[in-house]
Amino acid sequence: MNRKPAARLIIADDHRLLADACKNLLEPEFEVIAVVTDGRSLLKTALALKPDLIILDIAMPRLNGLDAGEQIRLKLPATKLLFLTMNSAAEIAAEAFRRGASGYVLKHSAAEDLLTAIRKVVHGESYLSPLIARETVTFLLNQGKAHTDERRITKRQTEILQLLAEGMSMKEVAGVLELKPGTVAFHKYRMMETLGVRTNAELLEYAIKRQMISA
Amino acid sequence: MRVQAGIDLVHSIRLLLADDNLEILETLVDMLQPAYVVVAALSDGASVLEQAPGLNPDLIILDISLGDMAGFEVARQLKKAGVPAKVIFLTVHENIDFVRAAFDLGAVGYVFKSRISPDLIDAINTICAGGRFSSADVAASSNSSA
Numbered sequence: 001m002n003r004k005p006a007a008r009l010i011i012a013d014d015h016r017l018l019a020d021a022c023k024n025l026l027e028p029e030f031e032v033i034a035v036v037t038d039g040r041s042l043l044k045t046a047l048a049l050k051p052d053l054i055i056l057d058i059a060m061p062r063l064n065g066l067d068a069g070e071q072i073r074l075k076l077p078a079t080k081l082l083f084l085t086m087n088s089a090a091e092i093a094a095e096a097f098r099r100g101a102s103g104y105v106l107k108h109s110a111a112e113d114l115l116t117a118i119r120k121v122v123h124g125e126s127y128l129s130p131l132i133a134r135e136t137v138t139f140l141l142n143q144g145k146a147h148t149d150e151r152r153i154t155k156r157q158t159e160i161l162q163l164l165a166e167g168m169s170m171k172e173v174a175g176v177l178e179l180k181p182g183t184v185a186f187h188k189y190r191m192m193e194t195l196g197v198r199t200n201a202e203l204l205e206y207a208i209k210r211q212m213i214s215a
Numbered sequence: 216m217r218v219q220a221g222i223d224l225v226h227s228i229r230l231l232l233a234d235d236n237l238e239i240l241e242t243l244v245d246m247l248q249p250a251y252v253v254v255a256a257l258s259d260g261a262s263v264l265e266q267a268p269g270l271n272p273d274l275i276i277l278d279i280s281l282g283d284m285a286g287f288e289v290a291r292q293l294k295k296a297g298v299p300a301k302v303i304f305l306t307v308h309e310n311i312d313f314v315r316a317a318f319d320l321g322a323v324g325y326v327f328k329s330r331i332s333p334d335l336i337d338a339i340n341t342i343c344a345g346g347r348f349s350s351a352d353v354a355a356s357s358n359s360s361a
Contacts, residue, residue: 074244074256077266154245 006031007122010049012042012056012065013084018107022055022084025111030118039063040176046072051079053122055114058085058092061166062176064212066092066099067158073100080121084114087211093132094140103127157191158212160184164200165207227252228343231272231300233263233289235282239328243276243305246331251339260284264292272300274339279306279313290320301342305335314351324348 009030013019014037023032033049036042040062046054054072058065069081082103083096093104102121105114106129117127128134153161163173170188174181188203197203207213228251234240235258244256254270257263260281267275275293279286290302303324304317317325324338327350338348 074253077255077270154241156241 007052007118008033008049009118010034010036010042010046010051010054012036012039012054012060012068014038014057014060022114025114026118029115037061039065039068042068043071046079047075050076053080053082053118055082055084055118058083058087058096059211062163063159064162066095067155067162069096069101070099071155082117082121082127088129088132090132090136091140092211093128094137097126097128097137097141101126104132105129106131153191153194154187157187157194160187161191161203161207162212164188165204165213228274228339229254229270229272230339231263231267231270231275232256233258233260233275233281233286234278234305235259235280236278239278243331243335246335247339250336258282260286260289263289264296267293267298267300268296274303274342275300276303276305276335279304279308279317287316287320290317290322294321303338303342303348305331309351309354311351314349318347318349326350327354330354 007030009026009032011019011022011032013022016037019035019037023035026032033051034045036045039060042054042056043063054069056065056069060068065083072079073081080102081100082105083101084105084107086107088106096104103117103126105117105127109129109131113129120127128137159177160173163176168176170184171181174184177184192198192203195206197206230247230251230253232240232243232253232255234243237258240256240258244253247253254272255266257266260283263275263277277286277289281289286304286306293300293302302322303326304322305326305328306313307328309327309329314325323342324347326334326338326348330350330353334350334353341348
């Protein structure tokens, strides 16, 4: 019988050096079909290439990893998501699994941990870094509620908020998302209403608090 | 069953959504995701047939007019393939003949797109408790009581 072909992976991390190092580490065993450095290119590349697995960071420009991962999972449910991040908060790990992650590994883990995680995930198992308390994550996950109040704004609004917070104008945001500028304005004001904020500064503060962009 | 080594939502209802209107699909995900596990949000019938068997959804919420294939045909083929998920049709068609045809086909729910916000969550919960749901009945009874 033939050996199973190597799993096809995409790596998404805005630190190019780390992404390339990761590629070199994995390539003897897996086929790395693309390396991308922001969430929006991840979305496009993943839908085009339909990988078996995506290794993705959470803090990424243009679209964060949690939102990008969720959108991909809904459209490509067979593609597995493995988060590789500096964020060791159990709440964030729970949120990642809630959105359909199969694995969660910390960047300061040993390289061998990442390999173990990938092998497990490829075989349909899940993996959580031993550096994070599994009981806490399971508990949070089964509380049924998302850890932040982010569910109050819609996915579309979240996407727009990240781009605005990164300094784009409404017109530029409209270009990236292929929407009319009026639609972007509509979502922005609806979201400000929902969140009860009145100024752009308050909106930005909310984005920082949500860890959509770094302070 | 999906083996998740203890990292999973244990008590959640799993939904698969299919609609070729991406805006409606997005709205449905936003509306349903906080309370249920949306295992996939797909925009064509072929993907539903391909993905549904592996995803173990409890419920499939299907548009009747999918781009590549009629929702009725998708439901027929799912049944033939032995997918045990229950089916709710979500559609603009409010004609009673469509409603009857859907239930004849084995669907357990029929929700009008004009009544998503009052009916859909009710429909999901009623059906998961073993019942059936039709927007046609709800609309008729609220008309007669008015």
